[in-house]
Amino acid sequence: MKTTASPKAPLPAPSTDHLTRRSRRARTEPMSVLPLGDGLYEVESASDHTYLVDLEGGRCTCPDHVFRDARCKHIRRVAMEITEGRTPPPGEIAVDCHDCGETIFVDEERTAPFYCETHEIFPGDSVVDRETGDRLTVVDVSELRADAVEIGAADTTVAGYATNENYEPNVPVVGAVYPHAHVARNGVVPSSLKVYVFPRTRLEREVRTK
16 A cells, blocks of 8 residues: 655744754654554654654664663654644554545555545535546445446446446445436435446546635
């Protein structure tokens, strides 16, 4: 799974006068933090050395911690970045939104594709079919994979359907209706409307500008 490191730069602060020496260095030195999962973080220091931080265990592989048993600047930097929302806390990882590339934090057990709040979809949302440009209304976002859901009339799976060949076969299936119509948030669909199924990555949430 792809993860994203924070930029290698000092952390912004109005003043560091009140900080201890190690905390001041943790904030002012350019470092980059990469979450690895399981509460582990890789920290690239200002000197281009890379150290492994176990935040929950309070451990680091740097000499300052190993030989002096100090709460080193690398451990402090990880904690600072988590507090300021630059790095995900233990149990989460940083990934890119599938549609816009924005870095978001998600549970490390989740699988791709990932979406930010703007591009996540729910029943009742308006979406656009990337293949045709048609507007639809979402009625269901399933956890079933596109290569596991059969389209009976076509005698193939959603992933195997001809117009879906450019989309990942292991993504969730989304049910939606034509024409664009009002569907309640609880997913209730009028009996006269046929539900079509798509790979999640084929549909893009319609984002309306004010």
